[in-house]
Amino acid sequence: MKNLLIAASIVGFTSISMIACQKDDDTGNGNARLQVLLTDAPANYDAVNVDIQSVMINVSNDTAATDGWKELPLISPGVYNLLDFQNGIDTVLADAMIPAGKIGQIRLVLGENNTVVIDGTPFILKTPSGQQSGLKLKVNQDIDAGIVYRMYIDFDANRSVVSAGNSGQYILKPVIRAFMDAVGGSVKGWVLPGAAAAQVWAIKNTDTLLALPDAATGYYFFGGLDQGTWQLEFDATNEIYQDTSFTVDVNSGSITEVDTVNLHQP
Template identity: 55%
Template sequence: MKKNILQFLTLCLAVLAIAFTACNKNDKSTSGGTAKLELRLTDAPGNYDAVYVDIQSVKINATTDSSNGWTDVPLIKPGVYNLLDFRNGIDTLLASVDIPAGKISQIRLVLGSNNSVVVDGVSYPLNTPSAQQSGLKLNLHADLTAGIVYRLWIDFDANKSVVATGSGKFNLKPVIRTYSEATGGTLQGTVLPPDAKATVMAINGTDTLYAVPSLLGFYRFAGVTAGSWNLYFVADTLTGYQNFNVGNVSVQTGVVTTVPTVTLIK
C-alpha cells in the first residue's frame, strides 16, 4: 500500500511539473507578447475610370518616439493598386505581420512615382509631391492586445485625393482615414500530458478549427468568431489516452479566453 501511494504521489508531482512549465509558456505567450496585424487597403468611391497608386512600403510607429520609433511592415506585393477596385466595402490585404502588443500611434505610407488617373478612357500621370514619396504620416491611436488578430484599414478617398490643376494635369494629394478593428477573439489553453500527442478541434456550427499543440501542450486559435464553441481534444490512437471535450466555451471579440488545462487519461 505504501509503495502504491508513493508511486501515485510521484506521478502527481510529475504532472504538476509539466503543467507548471506549460503555464509559464502560456503566460509568456500572452503577457507582453505579440498581436497579429492585417493591413488592408480600401477606397471611397471616385468619379474616375481608375486611380492607380504606387504603394512601396508601410511603416508603423508603436512608440512615443515620432522620429526613430518606426518599424517596417513587409508588404505582400509592393506596387501599383487601382483604388477603384476596392469600393463599397471591398478591400485587399497589403500585409500580415506580428507586432509587439501595445499602442500604435502613427502609420507612414511610402508612395512611389508610378501614379496615374484615367479619365474618360485617357490616362494622365499623377504628380506626387516628394514629401508624400518619403512617407505620408497618418495618425492612428489603437491599442493591440497580445494574442488578438486586428485589421487596420487605409481608406483612400479617391475623389478628394485627385486634384485637377488644369490643362490635363492632376496632382495626388491623398485624403485618407485609418481605422482598426479586432477580428474575433482568441481561444487558448494547455492539454496534457504531451505523451498523448493530442490535436485540438474547435467547432461552432459548420465552422471547424484545428490546432496542433506545442511540445508542452500549449494551443491557440486566433481570429475566432464570437460565440459559443465546443473544444475536442483528440489523442493519438496509438497512445491509449482517451479523448475529451469541453463544451460551450464563450468567445468575445477582442478578448483572449484561456481554457482551463485539460489532462487526458488512459
C-alpha cells in the same frame, strides 16, 4: 479523425470551412497579428492607380515619431487601382506579427507610378515633394497580445485627385483615414500529458480548426475566432488515453484562457 483539408495558417478571414494547423508564431506570447487592408470610397474616374511601395507602423510612444518605426512586409508591392476596392471591397496589403503595445502612426510610402484615367486617357499624378517620405496617419491604437487586428487604409480617391488648373495636369493629394478593429477573439490553454500526443479542434458551425499543442508544454492557441460558442475537442492520438470535449465562449477582442486539460487513461 476529421477528413478535412489542412491550411497552414492562423484562422483565415473567410466564411469557408478550414483547418488551421498549429502555428510556428508566438501570437499568444507577447505579439499580436496585424492585417493592413486597402479600401476606397467611390470616385468619378475610370481608374485611380496608386503605387504602394511600403507600409510602416510606429510602435513607440515617441511623439516626434523619430524612432519606433517598423516596416511591414507587403504581400504585393506595386500599383493598385483604388476604384477596384469600393463599396465594402478591400485587399490585404500586409499581414504580420507585431509586438503588443501601441501603434501611434502608420506611414504609407508611394512610388512614382501614380496615374488617373479620365475618359480613357491616363494622366500622371504628381505627388508633392513633402510626401515623398511617406504619408503619415495617426492611429493611437492599443494592441493586446494574442489578438488579431485589421487596420483599414481608407482612400477617398475622389478628393485625393486635384486638377492643376487647365494644364491637363493632376496632383495626388491623398485624403486618407485609418481605422482598426479587432477580428474575433482568441482561445489559449494547455493539454497534458505530452504522451497523449493530443490534437485540439475548435468547431463552430461549418468552421473546423486544428491546433497541434507544443510537445514540451502542451500549449495551444487559436486566434481570430468568431464571437460565440465553440466546441473544443481534445483527441489523443495515443489511443491509451481518452478523448474529451467541452464548449467555450469567445468574445471579440479578448482572449479566453481555458483551464489545463488532463487526458486520462481508462
